């Protein structure tokens with residue numbers, strides 16, 4: 001019964017041979033997975049199960065064939081900022097792993113220790129045309145939908161700083177292991193005069209609870225690893241050199257749980273937010289485009305960039 005969840009067809013196959021098929025059929029009918037749902041896509045992987053076609057090297061992927069654990073390393077020096085190319089590569093990598101029937105888990109980490117991800121590339125929203133920022137935002141939405149809605153066990157191995165978009169990536173995963181020490185994580189958008197969108201705010205609420213999330217979001221707090229652990233923003237700490245190993249051990253524990261039951265449970269809890277973003281995608285893009293291109297916001301971004309450069 002517990003075969004891999006690969007797409008609608010294999011689910012149907014699993015259902016038809018299963019004694020408990022009626023229960024699952026009812027479940028899928030009830031939840032009506034949408035067109036972008038990971039659970040609905042049909043796999044397109046090659047015979048050997050590998051299909052990592054990224055044309056650039058900004059995202060490095062390796063997979064252990066025996067365990068089915070893939071490691072995705074962000075490789076966009078100096079700070080893994082999320083520019084358009086990076087967002088496209090991440091999304092295509094997540095989708096390819098999703099459709100690789102031999103893949104069961106992904107660990108997201110940075111190729112360059114000390115910085116997991118510096119968030120959105122601020123230059124992508126500075127003095128750009130409204131159309132450009134709209135397209136940029138859609139790329140972020142699509143990347144997030146593919147990671148947050150993944151059937152895989154997703155683990156963030158946060159081996160360095162993880163502000164803003166770095167925190168967004170971490171929050172989209174199922175579990176977070178962060179490097180001990182002086183590194184920080186959080187949604188500091190308000191410090192840039194930006195407002196985190198509803199879907200990102202909601203993941204913060206879901207992970208650390210309403211009061212703490214409300215406060216953290218309002219003040220744009222960046223927390224040290226210790227404080228993040230205390231708040232539940234990350235689940236475990238490890239010395240920076242051990243973050244990857246600890247993540248692999250943790251994934252192996254998760255993989256003891258049957259894939260189908262785990263993935264369906266995950267999807268049941270994430271579906272409302274996934275659906276909400278799918279429904280409000282255009283509205284969310286328009287808000288982002290209108291807000292970020294406002295002159296007062298552009299001036300704040302400019303000041304923030306100057307502060308960063310002067311550091």
Ligand SMILES: CCCCCCCCCC/C=C\CC(=O)SCCNC(=O)CCNC(=O)[C@H](O)C(C)(C)COP(=O)(O)OP(=O)(O)OC[C@H]1O[C@@H](n2cnc3c(N)ncnc32)[C@H](O)[C@@H]1OP(=O)(O)O
Nearest residue numbers: 081118119120121122161163164165194195196291308309
């Ligand atoms: C409803 C209304 C909606 C309105 C709009 C909604 C918008 C919501 C957006 C929600 C999602 C995410 C938002 C973001 O992600 S914004 C980005 C925020 N990021 C940050 O604030 C992090 C800034 N960076 C740092 O703090 C540090 O760089 C670091 C990550 C701690 C690493 O420190 P370091 O000492 O190792 O490196 P540093 O010398 O600072 O940086 C090296 C060079 O890289 C440049 N740089 C750093 N971060 C960014 C970035 N995010 N974008 C572009 N460039 C960046 C930095 O300026 C240095 O450049 P240079 O070498 O001096 O030229």
